[in-house]
Amino acid sequence: MSRILFLTWDGGGNLPPAVGVAHVLRRHGHDVAFLGHRRQADYFAREGLRFSAYPTAHDFDVAHPNAPWGVLKVFTDRALGRDAVARAGADPWDLVVVDCYLFGAMAALREAGIAYVTFEHTFDGYLRSAAHGPLGMMVRLRGLSPLALIDAGRSVITPTLPSLDAGHAAHVRHTGPVVSGSPATPAEPTVLISLSTVGFSALTRTWQRVLDAVADLPARVIMTTGPSLDTAALRVPDAVEVHPWLAHSEVMPEVSVVLTHGGHATAMVALAHDLPMLVLPVDAKTDQPTIGATLSRSGAAITLSRRSPASRIRAALETLLADGPHRDAAARLGADIRAMRGAETAAAHLESLATETAQSRQATQPPQSRTR
Known part of the structure; x- marks a missing residue:
């Protein structure tokens, strides 16, 4: 020992x-x-x-x-x-x-x-x-x-x-990556929104743009707030499921797309479930922009500025919810992760x-x- x-x-x-x-x-x-x-x-x-x-x-x-x-x-x-x-x-x-x-x-x-x-x-x-x-x-x-x-x-x-x-x-x-997973099999189109647990100054403003983008989106929408977000300061659409915390390994098998800030841990567990991502880096001084750009080059993600209007965020989500090469790219990386x-x-x-x-x-x- x-x-x-x-x-x-x-x-x-x-x-x-x-x-x-x-x-x-x-x-x-x-x-x-x-x-x-x-x-x-x-x-x-x-x-x-x-x-x-x-x-x-x-x-x-x-x-x-x-x-x-x-x-x-x-x-x-x-x-x-x-x-x-x-x-x-x-x-x-x-x-x-x-x-x-x-x-x-x-x-x-x-x-x-x-x-x-x-x-x-x-x-x-x-x-x-x-x-x-x-x-x-x-x-x-x-x-x-x-x-x-x-x-x-x-x-x-x-x-x-x-x-x-x-x-x-x-x-x-x-x-x-220290993650586990298998290809997700959602019963319906589902978006998981999981932004940073760190109290970045831009976090609340980014969340609001995202919530405006998913209002009336024809999909199930799940948001995990983490410890840094005050949901009372947000306009949350009625249909959005709000959770202070969810284990990613438990919820991602039900998901179609992950919207994330580009944290390495979240990105890797999403890929382990063959899930494409929309990346909105919340803080430019961290690794988030690099991770977003890397995933976009791989074909498994779309990366946008956190200042993007709700209409552009929504359009990216609609693209990712559809079938396309982004799903194939995520699946290839997911297979590599599971094999390691x-x-x-x-x-x-x-x-x-x-x-x-x-x-x-x-x-x-x-x-x-x-x-x-």
């Missing part, structure tokens, strides 16, 4: 891939725990995974509107790493797995001589491009080198389809690394320690 610690943060879509891998590791008999922000405790309790909150690091709540500097503070917070170093010192782990945006944590672990694995939850090519843009510049102003830290780990795990990951580094380990078995593949790689650590530790112990 190996002991594996995940370092995470309250970012919404970053959680499902790590949690999916953790569940496989648990089923294989490993001791798995998460260290994250305080408000994540209920989520991990529902998942049945061991969790502790960072004792000294800056707290963070994804549901509240956050200025860029607030998110940057999380990414560059060395206290996350110091808390992890303290935890590792008091309770040794065979492997530490770090969210790809926690540059401050990586730096603290590296300085303490604690090896880690970088866990990416988006395209590696996007991260490498972003490291040379505004995000990378802001991180470097905090004295951190994002690409050097990502690549300083023992391995870089990228749970996505390599065919979609343009510009990725040769050394990253593409394990496949991402959760099991990533878990097997982590198991191998953890075993190497345990064997190395045993080899360096004094003989009398090994026989106790």
Whole structure:
């Protein structure tokens, strides 16, 4: 049995891939725990995974509107790493797995001589491009080198389809998206609207344009609001089904089209169900535009500006609800995702690394320690 610690943060879509891998590791008999922000405790309790909150690091709540500097503070917070170093010192782990945006944590672990694995939850090519843009510049102003830290780990795990990951580094380990699914079989034309759980400033305005677009649409329409949206501020058509939260794996088998902001987690589970998408990136400073553009090039999606008028959004939905090449493209990608078995593949790689650590530790112990 190996002991594996995940370092995470309250970012919404970053959680499902790590949690999916953790569940496989648990089923294989490993001791798995998460260290994250305080408000994540209920989520991990529902998942049945061991969790502790960072004792000294800056707290963070994804549901509240956050200025860029607030998110940057999380990414560059060395206290996350110091808390992890303290935890590792008091309770040794065979492997530490770090969210790809926690540059401050990586730096603290590296300085303490604690090896880690970088866990990416988006395209590696996007991260490498972003490291040379505004995000990378802001991180470097905090004295951190994002690409050097990502690549300083023992391995870089990228749970996505390599065919979609343009510009990725040769050394990253593409394990496949950590999602499950089978081709959807909706009883009637159905649209699932699932925008970001993050409190982006443009979220409410984008939702209203979308709701205006689906008014009287000849289809069943399901919306999941998430924790950041106040539905009282919206004009919601009577026929739209409103849910604070739905498990995507449970609702997508009934769906024909997914309207999304372009989060990697939502996009991959939609493809796992062979579903085409309409992508409306809500925040241009994130990976959402890149994911939207990538899916559009693949033929599985239409990507529009979040400022698009309701009439244009409606026309795109009508196109996607009909049969066409977008369904064939989504089905091809869905078959690739299901074949990769991402959760099991990533878990097997982590198991191998953890075993190497345990064997190395045993080899360096004094003989009398090994026989106790």
